[in-house]
């Protein structure tokens with residue numbers, strides 16, 4: 150008891166409910182590894198315990214553990230972090246072990262798990278294990294099932310993983326603020342039988358939303374709905390890792406939604422089935438073919454498909470404003486407005502002005518205009534054929550022949566077999582019935598770059 | 606340039622007209638200084654008014670671009686009648702403001718023309734594009750007061766009169782001096798307070814009254830000495846008052862130049878970056894132009910106010926203040942005024 154107190158402090162010891170949890174376990178805190186990178190770490194093959202097929206966390210990693218007297222011991226540290234949202238933008242978030250989201254926790258059905266949670270935030274926190282069947286006192290609801298973990302203290306959660314499936318963890322103390330700041334992580338419980346619903350590649354990520362004023366770095370924690378960064382694992386396109394897949398692989402993608410709205414996640418080029426939810430595995434006879442899965446707030450879905458069609462397949466939320474980065478919603482529509490002469494007038498008073506949006510907003514995807522510091526273009530990214538004009542919840546499933554079993558490295562752009570790419574008709578054109586397009590002001594044809602603007 | 610002091614100290618023609626003439630000379634000299642000071646004021650006002658036109662012109666241009674764009678957007682079906690009318694109203698306002706600014710500039714220029722006494726082709730004089738910049742550092746109050754004691758007409762004349770009076774009373778050997786600014790005008794004490802550090806001084810000689818032929822001489826001299834002290838003390842008060850305005854306007858103008866205008870510029874730059882990112886639209890940029898122009902215009906006004914206060918301080922230093930008040934009221938005249946002799 151004295152030993153425990155020395156390491157955990159009185160409050161932590163008091164938090165361990167009487168009778169339900171082991172009194173032996175922790176003689177010392179397990180190490181709390183930390184991550185300084187925002188790109189995907191290779192799946193972590195289990196060095197001990199029951200075998201399983203590890204998952205690949207998009208722009209993330211799996212938390213190593215230690216085995217101690219039959220318990221898998223993990224150590225999460227809740228703390229302020231700086232997360233790269235995409236190259237060109239970093240955010241002051243709260244997360245776990247150096248990143249937001251926190252590391253993925255992987256274990257196996259039947260594992261006895263002990264998770265140490267150290268609070269390095271300026272306010273108290275807890276962790277709720279979303280979807281896990283556990284003793285009530287381990288559920289992590291501050292005030293209801295436990296006292297909150299004060300700043301500077303470490304609490305211990307101990308429970309047995311009763312079933313396999315797809316889960317997540319997040320705070321249940323000052324929950325709105327802490328989730329708006331980026332606190333969450335993935336939790337995967339693998340089946341005791343490694344052959345059960347085995348797949349070759351198993352990707353996981355969380356949907357989360359941030360609202361960061363363009364030019365600022367810290368989320369506005371009071372935002373309810375008008376978020377301006379729609380993230381997968383606290384990343385936006387073009388910062389989201391591609392899902393690299395070997396042709397013929399059976400692929401699972403597990404997605405959890407911790408935003409405040411639903412997301413119809415759509416995969417091009419395939420039909421898939423929803424094989425699991427946060428409630429468990431969907432029986433095969435109940436699985437319907439889909440190309441879009443709508444994930445409601447607080448829900449998780451696992452989808453599966455066989456990657457038989459090579460290519461670069463878009464994979465994104467189907468709400469078009471969720472595949473955009475920060476944008477102004479009060480910007481007037483300029484389509485069809487003749488700008489001749491106007492630009493010159495405006496430039497008399499704003500010398501660096503240039504016309505945008507006269508034909509649509511695609512200009513934005515093509516031009517590299519100087520933006521406020523630490524701000525990503527509303528639509529961006531460049532593919533082999535030109536600007537991709539996306540942002541937010543968008544990435545690419547890259548299916549390739551001949552990849553190594555554990556090769557998740559970006560293979561570059563897909564090389565299309567000859568004759569399989571849409572092409573321009575070069576024959577005679579019918580006379581256009583509609584009016585001629587408006588001539589553009591010569592000024593709009595010139596992309597003007599302003600020198601000396603640093604910070605990108 | 607003639608010396609105004611030369612007028613004030615012109616030789617006296619006859620003893621009989623002496624006192625009346627002295628007062629006339631002093632009034633004329635003060636008025637000349639007053640006209641000069643008022644001309645300086647008019648000059649700064651005229652330059653500032655002309656400078657302001659440029660900025661109201663920019664406001665008008667930005668509003669004009671907005672109104673024209675709104676007209677076309679309405680035509681294309683992208684704007685409602687209300688949105689279009691709002692932009693038109695901005696433009697209409699801007700046109701009125703510009704007209705008003707032009708009228709102000711014309712009036713200020715005419716006032717300057719009158720004060721300079723110009724007519725015919727001379728009225729085509731060219732004003733500089735902008736006001737002079739602020740001095741690197743403001744004048745110190747101490748220097749302003751010292752200059753006033755040294756150069757102010759009324760103080761100089763009063764001292765000279767006192768000397769003349771002493772001479773005419775046969776007082777030749779001053780036994781000690783007192784500082785007129787230490788002693789109250791009611792009594793020139795024979796003590797001399799020594800202050801630590803800086804002391805502003807206006808020396809008044811005192812005499813050994815033993816040599817005075819009649820008691821009346823002492824009374825006359827002390828009366829005049831008290832008047833000199835009063836003149837000096839009032840002069841000093843005028844300088845202090847003018848200096849307070851000078852210093853406040855200097856600090857304000859510098860605040861506009863070093864803080865407000867650069868901040869507005871920064872805001873405009875950031876707004877343009879936001880426009881580039883389609884975070885705001887062109888109409889917000891145009892509103893920003895108008896706000897930015899308003900800040901620049903306020904900075905011009907602050908600079909003008911400084912130069913006006915600077916002219917007032919100079920007037921207080923050389924004694925033009927009284928003459929200036931007259932010049933403000935009417936076109937310059939050579940009317941002889943002043944108190945009746947006793």
Ligand SMILES: [Cu+2]
Pocket residue numbers: 379411412413466467468471542
């Ligand atoms: Cu969405």
